Amino acid sequence: MSEPSCEREGITMSPWRHLRPVPLLVLALLVAACAAGSGGSTPGTASDQASTPATATPVPATVYPLTLTDDAGREVTIEAEPQRIVSLAPSNTEIVCALGACDRLVGVPEYQVGYPDDVAATVADLPIVVSFGPVDREAIVAAEPDLVLAAGNELTSTEDIDALADLGLPVVSLYPESLDEVSGDIELVGEALDAQAEAAEVTAGMAETIAAVEAAVAGEPTPRTFYEVSVFEGTIYTAGEDSFLASLIETAGGDPITGDAASTAIQLEDLVEADPELIVLGDAAYDPTITAETVAARDGWAEMTAVVEGRVVPLPEDILITRPGPRIVEGLEALARVIHPDAFD
Amino acid sequence: MRAATAQEATRPLPIGLTLTRTALVLGGGALLLGILVVTAVALGSTQIAFGDTAAIMGRRLLGLPFAETWAPSAETIVMQIRLPRVLTAMIVGGGLAMAGTVFQALLRNPLADPYVIGTAAGASFGAALGIAAPLMLPMLAIGAGSAFLGLGIVQVLAFTGGLVTVLVVFAIARGGGRVQMITLLLTGYAVSAVLAAGVALLMFISGRALGAIFSWLMGSLADAEWTDLAFAAPLMLFSFMAMLTRWRVLNLMLLGDSQASSLGVNVEREKLRLTVLATLATSAAVAISGTIGFVGLVVPHLLRLVIGPDHRLLLPASMLGGAALLVLADLVARMVPGGGIPVGVVTALIGAPFFLWLLRRSRVLRAEAAS
Amino acid sequence: MSVAISSVAALHGIDFAYPRAGRDPLTVLRGLDLEVQAGEMVALLGANGSGKTTLLRLISGVLKPDRGTVEVAGRPVGEWTRDALARRVAVLPQQLDLPDGFRAAELVEMGRAPHARRLFGSTADDERAIHRALADADALGLADRYPHELSGGERQRVLVAMALAQEPELLLLDEPTLHMDLAHQVALLRAMRRLRRDRRLTVLAVLHDLNLAAAFAPRVVVLHQGQIVADGDPAEVLTPDLVDRVFGVQAAYATTADGARQLAISVDG
Numbered sequence: 015m016s017e018p019s020c021e022r023e024g025i026t027m028s029p030w031r032h033l034r035p036v037p038l039l040v041l042a043l044l045v046a047a048c049a050a051g052s053g054g055s056t057p058g059t060a061s062d063q064a065s066t067p068a069t070a071t072p073v074p075a076t077v078y079p080l081t082l083t084d085d086a087g088r089e090v091t092i093e094a095e096p097q098r099i100v101s102l103a104p105s106n107t108e109i110v111c112a113l114g115a116c117d118r119l120v121g122v123p124e125y126q127v128g129y130p131d132d133v134a135a136t137v138a139d140l141p142i143v144v145s146f147g148p149v150d151r152e153a154i155v156a157a158e159p160d161l162v163l164a165a166g167n168e169l170t171s172t173e174d175i176d177a178l179a180d181l182g183l184p185v186v187s188l189y190p191e192s193l194d195e196v197s198g199d200i201e202l203v204g205e206a207l208d209a210q211a212e213a214a215e216v217t218a219g220m221a222e223t224i225a226a227v228e229a230a231v232a233g234e235p236t237p238r239t240f241y242e243v244s245v246f247e248g249t250i251y252t253a254g255e256d257s258f259l260a261s262l263i264e265t266a267g268g269d270p271i272t273g274d275a276a277s278t279a280i281q282l283e284d285l286v287e288a289d290p291e292l293i294v295l296g297d298a299a300y301d302p303t304i305t306a307e308t309v310a311a312r313d314g315w316a317e318m319t320a321v322v323e324g325r326v327v328p329l330p331e332d333i334l335i336t337r338p339g340p341r342i343v344e345g346l347e348a349l350a351r352v353i354h355p356d357a358f359d
Numbered sequence: 360m361r362a363a364t365a366q367e368a369t370r371p372l373p374i375g376l377t378l379t380r381t382a383l384v385l386g387g388g389a390l391l392l393g394i395l396v397v398t399a400v401a402l403g404s405t406q407i408a409f410g411d412t413a414a415i416m417g418r419r420l421l422g423l424p425f426a427e428t429w430a431p432s433a434e435t436i437v438m439q440i441r442l443p444r445v446l447t448a449m450i451v452g453g454g455l456a457m458a459g460t461v462f463q464a465l466l467r468n469p470l471a472d473p474y475v476i477g478t479a480a481g482a483s484f485g486a487a488l489g490i491a492a493p494l495m496l497p498m499l500a501i502g503a504g505s506a507f508l509g510l511g512i513v514q515v516l517a518f519t520g521g522l523v524t525v526l527v528v529f530a531i532a533r534g535g536g537r538v539q540m541i542t543l544l545l546t547g548y549a550v551s552a553v554l555a556a557g558v559a560l561l562m563f564i565s566g567r568a569l570g571a572i573f574s575w576l577m578g579s580l581a582d583a584e585w586t587d588l589a590f591a592a593p594l595m596l597f598s599f600m601a602m603l604t605r606w607r608v609l610n611l612m613l614l615g616d617s618q619a620s621s622l623g624v625n626v627e628r629e630k631l632r633l634t635v636l637a638t639l640a641t642s643a644a645v646a647i648s649g650t651i652g653f654v655g656l657v658v659p660h661l662l663r664l665v666i667g668p669d670h671r672l673l674l675p676a677s678m679l680g681g682a683a684l685l686v687l688a689d690l691v692a693r694m695v696p697g698g699g700i701p702v703g704v705v706t707a708l709i710g711a712p713f714f715l716w717l718l719r720r721s722r723v724l725r726a727e728a729a730s
Numbered sequence: 731m732s733v734a735i736s737s738v739a740a741l742h743g744i745d746f747a748y749p750r751a752g753r754d755p756l757t758v759l760r761g762l763d764l765e766v767q768a769g770e771m772v773a774l775l776g777a778n779g780s781g782k783t784t785l786l787r788l789i790s791g792v793l794k795p796d797r798g799t800v801e802v803a804g805r806p807v808g809e810w811t812r813d814a815l816a817r818r819v820a821v822l823p824q825q826l827d828l829p830d831g832f833r834a835a836e837l838v839e840m841g842r843a844p845h846a847r848r849l850f851g852s853t854a855d856d857e858r859a860i861h862r863a864l865a866d867a868d869a870l871g872l873a874d875r876y877p878h879e880l881s882g883g884e885r886q887r888v889l890v891a892m893a894l895a896q897e898p899e900l901l902l903l904d905e906p907t908l909h910m911d912l913a914h915q916v917a918l919l920r921a922m923r924r925l926r927r928d929r930r931l932t933v934l935a936v937l938h939d940l941n942l943a944a945a946f947a948p949r950v951v952v953l954h955q956g957q958i959v960a961d962g963d964p965a966e967v968l969t970p971d972l973v974d975r976v977f978g979v980q981a982a983y984a985t986t987a988d989g990a991r992q993l994a995i996s997v998d999g
Binding site: 615 | 811815821828829832836841849852
């Protein structure tokens with residue numbers, strides 16, 4: 015077993031587990047030696063990864079049984095390298111495929127829009143384990159998985175997760191709330207699947223893209239940006255305060271106008287007062303009736319700077335923005351191109 | 360006064376339960392229930408051979424030495440997913456129907472259901488509180504993960520909410536040491552309205568817990584587990600046993616407070632006792648499956664139209680009928696492709712039209728008889 | 731005042747008023763004393779609202795007096811369990827909506843409730859009692875029928891059978907002849923007389939028809955404005971003066987062809 019990598023303090027790693035019976039003193043010595051070593055940086059930081067060549071640190075192989083902590087704070091034990099994986103969210107599916115384990119999927123969600131072609135081809139014939147609503151527990155159990163990747167924040171309900179755990183299945187719940195955490199989750203899954211090398215490669219690539227975007231928009235003025243998630247029955251939904259989407263907009267060089275943190279709704283009056291300079295239409299990706307013209311025609315919207323200056327732009331890549339997987343950086347890039355079209359060519 | 364004819368004097372009285380009638384109703388009901396239970400365990404979104412299902416149950420429940428010819432996942436599905444769900448449907452359905460029967464007798468109103476004096480509103484409020492509060496006030500979250508008697512905080516609050524609300528309604532409605540049933544109804548309605556407003560408020564400020572609260576209100580058997588059964592089944596069985604022996608009192612209550620009293624019923628005490636027993640069953644049901652509607656209203660009413668109002672037969676028949684209806688409704692609910700639909704939708708779709716048809720038919724029959 | 735041990739029902743110093751929402755209570759009985767001995771047949775007479783039904787309800791324990799005591803068989807009503815009281819006292823109510831779906835015999839079976847010993851059915855004793863009750867009430871022929879198939883008078887007979895099924899010592903009848911035709915009224919009162927003898931029954935009946943009351947009841951008690959104004963042999967007690975005072979009608983005694991005295995109510999003037 016190679017030297018313990020100390021980057022992921024939050025996760026209980028197998029090397030440390032084996033050292034638990036060892037007297038405290040030895041443990042302390044190892045910790046001291048560790049701290050003097052690679053410098054304890056957090057995972058997936060763009061600048062860190064960019065400055066460290068991907069092959070400089072030998073990537074460890076996962077040792078099973080593995081106990082890790084998922085995004086919901088649950089400790090999950092994986093007995094052996096998973097060969098049969100059930101994914102309960104499209105983002106999880108893409109992560110698994112990006113790590114080269116696509117052929118190990120045995121159950122996928124029904125919603126299969128917006129996958130890259132190779133993923134789409136693989137999942138097309140797999141059993142459906144979740145549609146809109148509760149998971150199909152029988153289908154999941156029938157698929158006999160040894161790893162279930164769920165979506166956090168009640169996208170997969172707590173009842174379902176508890177029930178699956180009670181049935182003896184290891185359920186790892188993923189809910190990244192920032193770009194860093196997306197990379198962290200990819201590395202977590204990589205560790206779970208003993209695909210840590212692939213994970214490092216994927217996250218390195220993501221970090222490059224992020225760095226490129228940040229470099230491109232650095233120094234540019236940040237326009238007040240309103241991202242329209244949807245307008246339903248008069249209620250306007252956008253990026254919530256301190257949300258993932260808001261942080262993406264910031265990284266893409268915009269100044270996000272945000273709505274309520276819990277409901278993500280924003281009152282029209284507040285939007286008018288915030289006066290966006292740029293309106294990004296995320297819902298235009300799904301609804302052809304939403305265009306710059308129809309938006310301009312809405313009551314009360316005509317005076318907004320963005321509308322006056324004609325900076326109302328549909329974003330077909332909305333699906334990438336809302337899918338916290340490896341391709342989120344493509345969404346980020348698309349968003350940045352919309353915000354700063356002149357910074358890219 | 361004319362003397363009784365010889366024929367009249369010797370003819371047996373048409374009282375009591377004949378063997379054929381009892382066998383037909385209860386035996387038939389039990390048989391129907393048995394068939395439905397077996398069918399419900401055998402069917403699901405995953406195909407499992409019927410023989411395997413039977414063998415699994417035989418081996419795990421009866422210890423019969425069947426060779427294991429099935430995949431372990433099949434055994435998990437049958438024993439851990441389907442069987443607890445079907446058994447929960449049985450006792451929840453039976454409990455709600457029984458409670459509905461009792462309230463229809465107590466309130467002398469065939470449109471009464473087990474929730475009418477506040478159980479549903481109280482339980483919903485408790486559940487909504489249990490779901491939303493830990494999210495709004497993180498310091499309360501310590502309770503969320505813990506279990507009491509194998510139940511989560513939501514179920515405990517739901518159960519307590521239902522029971523306490525009914526007792527409060529009863530206390531408010533009691534005037535001069537007596538409870539008028541109409542007062543009880545109106546008080547229940549008023550208290551329910553207040554609690555419903557509370558639930559609405561909790562839903563409004565609950566943020567991401569809204570979906571969870573809403574799906575609880577719809578009623579669902581999807582999260583039925585053996586631990587839930589371990590809590591609810593003893594309560595239900597106790598309630599059933601206690602209620603089945605009180606058939607006489609229920610019959611007498613149909614004569615009115617005054618006459619029942621002169622026939623030896625301690626009317627006020629029995630009102631409280633029957634209300635508590637029925638509410639125990641209802642609260643236990645609601646705690647583990649949310650507010651499933653229609654079973655408690657339609658089953659006793661339908662059965663009364665068919666087998667008559669004598670509670671000696673009506674009570675056990677309602678229990679069987681309610682159990683059968685909910686097992687069937689749940690089967691239909693989970694077979695709908697796309698993850699299934701809430702069982703409350705199915706009970707309404709089954710119950711309402713059938714009820715309308717039977718009501719119309721009985722009115723026609725009565726009109727014919729009167730002409 | 732000493733209470734005779736054989737008194738079946740005794741009321742002493744009874745005051746009773748019905749509470750009314752937002753108004754003063756309605757006083758119905760004032761300072762009332764009454765004793766009924768075993769085996770008596772007493773007709774309770776009086777104008778509407780004079781407290782006759784209230785009196786019956788006080789004896790059956792449904793109502794509690796504001797002042798005074800009510801005793802049945804020498805014990806205060808409050809000390810009886812409801813079951814035990816129901817085995818002694820039966821009530822035939824003025825009005826009762828019989829629940830549909832029960833046959834007449836099954837309704838009469840409900841009258842056996844105070845005696846019920848078997849958990850889910852009736853004993854042979856119960857069945858005998860029901861049969862006898864139906865026969866005594868002249869309702870055997872109605873045993874199979876449902877309430878909605880019966881006339882008012884027939885329903886009344888079923889109610890009588892229900893009361894008799896309780897095998898009471900004291901039978902309280904609240905205007906039992908209300909819906910009956912004359913033949914059945916007479917039949918019922920004759921039956922009461924016979925039951926008094928055969929079952930050792932004490933009967934306290936609220937009646938409207940003065941002549942019938944006089945004919946059948948050796949003792950009449952007349953209530954007027956919450957108090958007893960006459961108590962005794964009808965021939966002596968029901969004077970034209972009393973009738974005028976209590977009922978507001980003119981009456982006079984006439985002798986019929988066979989020598990019986992009849993109270994004739996004057997319709998004109």
